[in-house]
Amino acid sequence: MARVAGYDQELPTRGALGKRLLRTAARACPEPEGGRALAHATDQAVIDAAAAHCDGDGAWRPVSELPFEASRGFSACLGTQSGRPHLAVKGAPEIVLARCAYALSPGAADDTVPLTPERRRATERLLYSLASDGLRVLAVAETRPAASDTPTAEVAEIARELTLLGFIAIADTTRPGAAETVKRLTDAGVRVAMVTGDHPTTAVAIARELGIPDAEPVLTGAELDTLPEGERVERISRATVFARVSPEHKVRIVQALRQAGQVVAMTGDGVNDAAAIRLADIGIGLSAHGSASARAAADLVLTDPDPTRILDALREGRALWRSVRDAVAILVGGNAGEVAFTLLGAAVAGRAPLGTRQLLLVNLLTDMLPALAVALARAREHKSGEDPLVGGPSSVLFGSDLGRILAVRGSATALGAAAAWQCGRMTGRARRASTMGLAALVGTQLGQTYLTDWHSPLVLITSVASAATLFAIVETPVVSHFFGCTPLGPMAWSIVGGCSAAATVGAALAPRLLFPRRVPLAV
Structure with a gap:
């Protein structure tokens, strides 16, 4: 965990607003099963931060859980807090902000203010500042629905007119040896591209940290959806950083690169990477927690999570x-x-x-x-x-x-x-x-x-x-x-x-x- 912030300024992690933000974000995460780590590292980081900085959440009783999907862009959990219905939402800032009508005032724990265009611009400036530091930013919001017995399939529909609590900025640290691997692959004549679900600004910052050449302009999943077939293949063949992409977008990227006549090696360790790994000329699965799908789809499995092993394979x-x-x-x-x-x-x-x-x-x-x-x-x-x-x-x-x-x-x-x-x-x-x-x-x-x-x-x-x-x-x-x-x-x-x-x-x-x-x- 790196930082927490309100809609326009950063907050102390151990302050009342910071704790409320972390506690609500943890409520929107999946429930841990049997003490095992969560499949998604981001969710686990939020749970760990809430446990470290907040007291117990005994007043919370989850009822319906809406897991994260890349196509939806957020996760949510409907439950009761001290017997009152409460909906906690956590996800991509641009998705969650579009569903917010109010923002929590940094001056008081329960005061809200309308999310006016001016305040939205302040929010965008703050987001850009956090993402430029290479942080993965999540928006956290809540609302008080009329009832807590809404079916899971309808939870997304009641996630409207939300109150923005603020943002959690997570240090998305790269694997040890990743920068060395990128440099040596580039020197060896291999073009390295980064495909991520992060915000474009975060993606550029991480790409520069890794030494990936020509990190800008970034091609986003939303842009891919609007491009005609010929132009999409041409843009993908020139880009090196792809942001805010879904598993379907990853498959399209691999397909386009192959259509452009390139030999494609796809590396990943999550279930979201499995389809693209299967489609690539060389699918490489990295061993990690929750990587069974990626390893099953891969042609080559690196049991050691050290990415420099790719150099040995090359x-x-x-x-x-x-x-x-x-x-x-x-x-x-x-x-x-x-x-x-x-x-x-x-x-x-x-x-x-x-x-x-x-x-x-x-x-x-x-x-x-x-x-x-x-x-x-x-x-x-x-x-x-x-x-x-x-x-x-x-x-x-x-x-x-x-x-x-x-x-x-x-x-x-x-x-x-x-x-x-x-x-x-x-x-x-x-x-x-x-x-x-x-x-x-x-x-x-x-x-x-x-x-x-x-x-x-x-x-x-x-x-x-x-x-x-x-x-x-x-x-x-x-x-x-x-x-x-x-x-x-x-x-x-x-x-x-x-x-x-x-x-x-x-x-x-x-x-x-x-x-x-x-x-x-x-x-």
């Missing part, structure tokens, strides 16, 4: 995405190089340089263990003090970046194999040329695979094992003959090694020379 996701992209590049790029080499050789010599068994051997040595090792490799270790997320978000899998990688890898593979094959043709022996082309084709692909994940011992082991297997197959006469090869001498192996090394180095330098700004270095 790191894991990007590492996995990078592994998938590298594995695809190895498989598709290598096969593209094999096809290009085959077509080039057929155009030059009139026949394919490699036979069917040789092509199967190439795929066996390059596409099985080395590609699998890259896919299973652990995430790269980053230098001390380096943020692994700063590299920005990963591109789409089959986008232009992957196309460039495949083009470079395929070209290098084909050129390395073609160079060794052409050197072998100069000897006039077709089988020797075919064997040299085969060895260079495998060697070039293994070299590029190793450079892709050179930090991984598993990649190194599988690459060396494949190279050793190739050498053994070529140099074993019977096996070599089965695959249409012939044993090679030191000179031929030197040529194969030189062509493979030159093609591998060229593949490593080509992205930096041809696409210095466009080929991502990390995912």
Whole structure:
């Protein structure tokens, strides 16, 4: 609890008016069951403040309770105070104020004054002052109905011509680590948006405290209801702070962001967040009291309520995405190089340089263990003090970046194999040329695979094992003959090694020379 105020000025919490305000607000909260904490943290904060600053409320007997709903904007409880009917109301200031005709005078506990336009303007100034401090403001009002036996369904109808008692301003503290999470997500290229039911001014203050960029202008739920479909999608895709929104508005926001082509991750811990979490591309449920619905709807559940765990999930996701992209590049790029080499050789010599068994051997040595090792490799270790997320978000899998990688890898593979094959043709022996082309084709692909994940011992082991297997197959006469090869001498192996090394180095330098700004270095 932070502060209490009348309609135009702040009040001492332990004063008579402050106590009356807190006691009435507590009456409008749900009744605690079995000593357990209330599901909504705001209600619990009001109950705790009333218990700390007020005496017992033995004269109060609740009869009908109207729980809070975002669409209604307030909660109420009808009961009796010392046998007399009494209605206590608590909710969003703009909603409750619209139902108030009078205000409690700060000068006396029972004097009321008409809520004139001038007094309403004073109220708005006070609300703005409280909300600018990042406080969640609740309006508290009451009335004396004729009877206390009104059914629950009709309690909202008698909440008219209310007397405004004042406001409760609650310190809506952010989770520890939230500001750090927002900063690092922003640095990582993730656009952070805040969706809240708070007053727009409060939302802006909290957004600035968290470091969310472009906190203004705020888009409210009421504005969303008035916008046509096309403009609503466009406004939502540009806004970063949404205030006074209902669960239905949260669903609309997620839908609009997805329609705008954005990948949406929704984080929340309450029942009001469950539908939007379910709809998002990545639903993240935070573990907290009353978060069962959010956790059930989520794809990812953080059992530790620390929001920085989202960063761990992002790191894991990007590492996995990078592994998938590298594995695809190895498989598709290598096969593209094999096809290009085959077509080039057929155009030059009139026949394919490699036979069917040789092509199967190439795929066996390059596409099985080395590609699998890259896919299973652990995430790269980053230098001390380096943020692994700063590299920005990963591109789409089959986008232009992957196309460039495949083009470079395929070209290098084909050129390395073609160079060794052409050197072998100069000897006039077709089988020797075919064997040299085969060895260079495998060697070039293994070299590029190793450079892709050179930090991984598993990649190194599988690459060396494949190279050793190739050498053994070529140099074993019977096996070599089965695959249409012939044993090679030191000179031929030197040529194969030189062509493979030159093609591998060229593949490593080509992205930096041809696409210095466009080929991502990390995912």
